[in-house]
Amino acid sequence: MINSLVDSYFCSLFFRTFRLKSKVAIITGGARGIGAATAKLFALNGAEVIIADILDDLGPALAASIGGCYIHCDVTKESDVESAVNLALTRKGRLDIMFNNAGVSGANGSITTADMDAIKDIMAVNICGIIHGIKHAAKAMIKCGKGGSIICTSSSAAIMGGLASHGYTLTKEAMLGLARSTACELGVHGIRVNCISPHGVPSEMLVSGYRKILRNAKIGLKDVDKIISESGSLLPGRSGTMEDIAQAAIFLASDDAGYITGHNLVVDGGFTSAYSTLSFIYQ
Numbered sequence: 001m002i003n004s005l006v007d008s009y010f011c012s013l014f015f016r017t018f019r020l021k022s023k024v025a026i027i028t029g030g031a032r033g034i035g036a037a038t039a040k041l042f043a044l045n046g047a048e049v050i051i052a053d054i055l056d057d058l059g060p061a062l063a064a065s066i067g068g069c070y071i072h073c074d075v076t077k078e079s080d081v082e083s084a085v086n087l088a089l090t091r092k093g094r095l096d097i098m099f100n101n102a103g104v105s106g107a108n109g110s111i112t113t114a115d116m117d118a119i120k121d122i123m124a125v126n127i128c129g130i131i132h133g134i135k136h137a138a139k140a141m142i143k144c145g146k147g148g149s150i151i152c153t154s155s156s157a158a159i160m161g162g163l164a165s166h167g168y169t170l171t172k173e174a175m176l177g178l179a180r181s182t183a184c185e186l187g188v189h190g191i192r193v194n195c196i197s198p199h200g201v202p203s204e205m206l207v208s209g210y211r212k213i214l215r216n217a218k219i220g221l222k223d224v225d226k227i228i229s230e231s232g233s234l235l236p237g238r239s240g241t242m243e244d245i246a247q248a249a250i251f252l253a254s255d256d257a258g259y260i261t262g263h264n265l266v267v268d269g270g271f272t273s274a275y276s277t278l279s280f281i282y283q
């Protein structure tokens with residue numbers, strides 16, 4: 001039994017396909033959550049990963065553990081994003097994948113009392129950060145002349161109202177438009193631009209969001225997982241995981257998705273596709 005398990009382990013290692021072999025990837029917001037899970041999966045599949053984040057306590061250790069590197073990068077600052085792209089070019093001579101994943105959730109509340117400074121703050125990360133990422137990645141990819149894959153993390157909130165704050169919703173929707181228009185411009189260079197729209201992935205961001213909404217500081221990952229798996233997907237007992245989103249990202253990053261651009265890959269357990277309250281009619 002043990003021998004066959006060991007055999008199958010070595011077989012899987014031996015026959016493992018490295019879907020991103022020799023590709024160079026930057027992941028913004030890669031120090032934790034969805035970005036960190038993606039960094040690990042990309043590295044496991046042969047990519048050289050640069051983690052670009054503001055979490056200097058988490059990023060360097062994660063980067064070291066996957067044989068990648070870390071750069072302090074606040075995506076609201078264009079020069080920081082440009083430096084991250086330049087790091088890829090100076091260290092590895094190319095950039096193949098840009099995962100614009102850094103994001104913040106912003107404050108909830110009525111539109112009638114919306115704080116414009118708070119709206120500008122969320123736009124600085126979720127919109128300007130994405131523009132910086134697409135702009136500098138595209139420049140580098142055009143220069144290298146080998147095409148590339150740019151992926152942006154949008155949200156189910158871009159598809160259905162009522163899932164997040166007004167500020168967050170507008171930024172994630174805007175991203176879809178930008179991805180489509182840049183896909184249109186950059187296709188001629190072999191550069192694909194796509195979005196992923198996750199829903200209900202228990203992460204620091206989602207848990208702190210639930211704590212605020214439910215006014216309960218004790219809510220943890222397990223509680224959020226339970227809420228989503230009971231009422232936040234068409235797959236009972238299942239919430240989204242960071243690995244689910246990482247799998248979507250590796251697909252879009254890899255040559256498997258070579259004919260896919262201008263697309264929004266929704267990873268939401270079907271939540272935004274159907275009204276499930278009446279699902280008993282099918283029983």
Ligand SMILES: NC(=O)c1ccc[n+]([C@@H]2O[C@H](COP(=O)([O-])OP(=O)(O)OC[C@H]3O[C@@H](n4cnc5c(N)ncnc54)[C@H](O)[C@@H]3O)[C@@H](O)[C@H]2O)c1
Nearest residue numbers: 029032033034074075101102103155198200201203204205
């Ligand atoms: N968790 C979900 O259910 C969910 C659903 C839809 C969309 N998303 C999106 O997924 C992405 C990742 O979020 P997550 O759930 O892993 O949460 P998270 O809070 O764990 O991760 C966000 C990451 O972005 C980084 N970041 C924030 N501001 C930054 C800045 N100015 N510059 C650089 N990095 C910055 C953070 O340090 C962190 O590492 C976000 O864009 C989020 O909006 C998440």
